[in-house]
Amino acid sequence: MIRSVFNCMLCAVIMLLLVACGRQPPEQRLRASFAAMQENVEAGKPGVFMGSVAPDFVGNQGLDRAGLERLLRGQLLLNAKVGIQTGPLRVEMGEGGTATVRFTVLLTGGSRGLLPERGQMQEVVTGWREQDGEWQVYSADWGPVGGEGG
Known part of the structure; x- marks a missing residue:
C-alpha cells in the first residue's frame, strides 16, 4: 500500500516536471541550455557539453564540431x-x-590555486537552433574584446 502511494506520488512529480518544462518560453530554455554548457565546462565534462553542439557546427577559421x-x-x-x-x-x-x-x-585557467594563472577576455557571437525541443549551438565567432573575430 505504502509503495503504491509512493509510486503514484513519484509519477505525479515527474508529470509536473514535464509539464513545467514544456511551458518554458524558448528564450528561457535557451538560457538554461547556455548555463548548463557553461557548468559542464567548469566541471570538466566536455562530452556532456558537446551534447548541445550541433553536428554541423562551424566556428572561427572553419573549426568544425570535432575540432x-x-x-x-x-x-x-x-x-x-x-x-x-x-x-x-x-x-x-x-x-x-x-x-x-x-x-x-x-576565460581563466590554472592549477587549482587561489588565483588563476591565465586569463583571456573574448567577444562571442553564437548561432542557435531548436532541434526536437532542445537548443543546439551551430555557429560561433569569437575574438579579443574590441577586435575582429576570427
Whole structure:
C-alpha cells in the first residue's frame, strides 16, 4: 500500500516536471541550455557539453564540431581548473526556432590555486537552433574584446 502511494506520488512529480518544462518560453530554455554548457565546462565534462553542439557546427577559421571538442579537451587537460565568467547575454530570437546570442566572456585557467594563472577576455557571437525541443549551438565567432573575430 505504502509503495503504491509512493509510486503514484513519484509519477505525479515527474508529470509536473514535464509539464513545467514544456511551458518554458524558448528564450528561457535557451538560457538554461547556455548555463548548463557553461557548468559542464567548469566541471570538466566536455562530452556532456558537446551534447548541445550541433553536428554541423562551424566556428572561427572553419573549426568544425570535432575540432571544437579537441580544443575543449585540450584546454581541460592543460588547466586543472577552468573558469568562465560571462557578461550579460544579449539574446535575439529569430524565425523558425533560431536565435543569436552575443556576450563577452572571461576565460581563466590554472592549477587549482587561489588565483588563476591565465586569463583571456573574448567577444562571442553564437548561432542557435531548436532541434526536437532542445537548443543546439551551430555557429560561433569569437575574438579579443574590441577586435575582429576570427
